[in-house]
Amino acid sequence: MLRCNVFNKKTRNNKIKKEVREVYLRDDIWCGASSCTTCESAAARLTASTILVVDTNVVLHQIDLLENPAIDNVVVLSVVLDEVKNKNLSVYNRIRALCSNPLRKLYVFANKFHKDTHVEKMEKESPNDLNDRAIRVATQWYQKHLGDATRVLLLTNDRENKRKATEEGIFAETIESYVKSLGQPDLLDLVVQPASVDVNMEDVEDSRPAKRKVIYAEHKPMSEITSGLRHGIYHQGKLRVNRYNPFEAYVGSESIGDEIIIYGRTNMNRAFDGDIVAVELLPQEEWHEEKSLSIADEEEEEEEDVHLAPSSADDAPRSTNLVNASDQIPVPSRPSGRVVGIIKRNWHSYCGSLDPMPMPAGSGSIAYALFVSKDRRIPKIRIQTRQLGNLLNKRIIVAVDSWDRQSRYPFGHYVRVIGDIGDRDTESEMVLIENDIDARPFSAQVLACLPPLPWSVSSEDLANPIRLDLRQICVFSVDPPGCKDIDDALHCTALPNGNYEVGVHIADVTNFVHPGSPLDDEASKRGTSVYLVERRIDMLPKPLTEDICSLRADVERLAFSVIWEMTPEAEIISTRFSKSVIKSCAALSYVEAQARMDDSRLVDPLTTDLRNMNSLAKVMRQRRIERGALTLASAEVKFQIDTETHDPLDIGMYQIRDANQMVEEFMLAANVSVAGQILKMFPLCSLLRRHPSPTREMLEPLLRTAAAVGINLDVSTSKALADSLDRAVGDDPYFNKLIRILATRCMTQAVYFCSGDLSPQEFHHYGLAAPLYTHFTSPIRRYADVIVHRLLAASLGIYKLPTIFQDRPQLTSTADNLNYRHRNAQMASRASVELHTLIYFRKRPTDTEARIVKIRSNGFIVFVPKFGIEGPVYLTAKGQKEGGEWYVDEQQQKIIKMDSSLSYSVLQTLRIHMEVVEPQPNRPKLQLTLI
């Protein structure tokens, strides 16, 4: 091993410093070619007679191509990896994954530590030139090392580098010419064109006569941004595009402590959702320009689709976005701004389909097409393809490459086909990809962490002093019918003193999922199980969820128990927590449990326990409501699915029974008790769940709607709101539920957080009116509960607290990931329901009752209670823009015909016709029309 010192000159405080760094050069770094006789061949990957060496830009820009198995036998140099890592971490992770994929032939050569390929910086050489030279030196070494039988080919799109390489006797080609030489035309679609080719794309720019004019403002250079940020002229933050109005975005800025609103694509200035941007505030007089969507109005206004009714504010449009509120008193508007630079791009690949377009003349020639992402926050993306005919009716994945000032849309390239549009499997996969859900089978490493099957409670478990033996107690579970992953069970025993012993027993998942194991890492990444209409994507492998941890009837299972002594008035006298062994005596469905309680002839012990429990639950529920807990409502839809075709057979609302509420009540109580216990022992590193109070602004749409029908809602506290919701009764029985549904969708969702990150007042859970709350009761399907189980066990001194809890930033990012995964799981469930709704109505045009929930200038949005969906009903035909036939009364929330012959007002009931139509081939959509 040789040693050499590398000197880095560093300028700091105007002083020139030399930094000495050691590098050890080795002779035990192997070339990785199987044909080589001098190197150790155990790790050899390269088998072909042509071996490729790629430069940094090829990896950065052509990663989709490299991911295609047609490109193989590639040497990835460590100097390239380092540079890629600096420039784009996500590409780095992808190339690393390829290098470690045993099915592929990519070999990492640590050129900078090899004695013959290490290069020293030369006088006046730029870092780029140094890297290029290092790549050429390594390529040359390979050629010399492997001899003439092998051709070592350098792939680079850098003209200068290629010229130098050729001069030095190295085979070098551009990526295009290499891919062309492979004779697989489809591969060419994956090749990212250099930006200079963009000029050709004018054809698809649009049909307007305009030349390639500048559409967007220039992005400021980084130095200017940095100084602007320092001087408070610019503000830095992550851009979040409104999911329901892609022409509106928000940048949460710490420097001004508020959200800056960005209206319109011009002001967004080519920023994507998730980009870290620098924003300049607009002058205050321009803050209220909600309507001046300067780019949007040039663009065809996107039509609103029929979708699932939102169940919280997170699912619904943020802005009121109703009608032109010209006569409205302007509310103090929030700061708005425009993007002046992009600090960090969040570009990745997107799934969607191509905008329908006519086929170009000769097939197989290059066509330019516009890609429309399923995620509406993403602008259309321009791609070029040689297989338009093949792609038009497909769901495809596209990646973004660049976006210059002259192009309305960004440029990208085709990555792969998912499947046919409208095909259920394709669309389901879209849902998963779109929501970043990993539905791959568990790896062998993860499965190796499972205990051998068949598993049963061992004598050691029973002898373990930390475990309470509760096998003699009549424990039972109540779940939806057919539930296989039973993670909670209950018991309720009458005590001699007239009180009750009530127990909540939760599957002891952490007995099997050990901190830091591959199984734990995987579950932590997944964060939650995902429930789609036709399938479930588990957080933990099936043997655990459906067998070992599932608290099934008549088998002994390990549990983590919360046991209270309660008075008949449901006052908690004492609380105990303990690991336990239980043997459930019955796994009931909600319907079964309800039927038992309702059947007065039954007096068996189980039924008696159920009834006692139910009456306790009712007291607890009443007390909770008195405290101000909201009884909110959402329209939960349930499908009956054909077991063979997986097509929906029936659709309807989910019915909630006493038995559901009973179980829910005790789960809430257990979560509250556990939250108190862990926070007491670990005030700084407990994982809790909070529900922020809705701001008045968020409740504004509800208040306006209620006011229009003459109802005054008091939203000062959750208690006041709960009371006024109780009083909001209309002419029909559904009215109150409708108001509650509208209230629910004004609120944001509850979120996980680390207790050390917030002050105790902020821990509050608004919806439950509880000062403290956490998730403990579903560790089989939520990772938050797994963390809480570990905290609870540590608080009892049973186990040591895993080291991650000492690392606050890590814990915070875990909580953030859980929120992200949770949110995505919900979005995916909703998308899956929407998909099946569409499939269901495809063959079944239906007439049904609907309620108007929002007035628009050309119609209104209706909510269809029976199917839980909402969507637009147009009074004027599209294109006929505000023909003046109708006008809107904002105050009354009414849309009135000019001749006053007809009017519709908010919350009004009407009958509509639902039918699936195909305005464009292969783009089916559900249409609602007035009968």
Next chain:
Amino acid sequence: MEYVSPEGLRLDGRRPTEMRQLRAEIGAVSKADGSAVFEMGNTKVIAAVYGPREVQNRSQQINDQALVRCEYSMANFSTGDRVRKPKGDRRSIEISLVIRQTMEACIMTHLMPRSQIDIFVQVLQADGVSSYSCVSLSCSLPLIDHPHFMNYPKNNQSCGGMEGADYVNRTRSACINAATLALADAGIPMHDLATSCSAGYLNSTPLLDLNYIEDSAGGADVTVGILPTLDKVTLLQMDAKLPTNIFEDVMQLATEGCKAIANYIREVLVENTKQLEYRRGS
């Protein structure tokens, strides 16, 4: 941050269980009774030993054993001139104590009652410290040669801040190894050669002999000092926490490192003896 690549190479090209390059030179300070320069990669330390000699301050004299004293100092690299870091700051005192205790454990102090042994250790170069020019031996020697070095007026000015403190930690092992070699050169009777080496834990991998960048990563860092033939641990310091099973692996690795250093030091001593014999012979 990736400190060990999937190919198993560290940022400087070493594998996890490889040490930085060692280099040692005996007898660099002519006026001292024993001296040595010890290098571990870019860290370079000089040690000089005076004694056994008469105890200077009679009140400190010990009747049944030798008094061992140790002074640690560090050239001031950040400015590049010859001003030295003020002595007597907390870190320097602490490391002086660590070196003294480690050396005391290997010197047969009972053979030299009522005498004094002074060990001066100076860091000439610490890995990762930028320096104008390499601090040359000549500019450091006068100080080390000064017999009353320890009686310099103490400067209470606080020193170094975190940066300085980190260098102190990073040079611990090299100081002990240099001191051992200098004591051997001075012919001071010892039970064994005390050697020291550190190991850390990054990217779920135990790493031998952390360099500056690895050390700055904030992971755990275990410094071990041993008496290799006696198989005794004389020093164990750890920054940050480690689970027990991992700690055992890391400590094991550091101990292996100590043994390798001991072998190297023995070779150096044998070579030095040969050189002396050769010179005497000629």
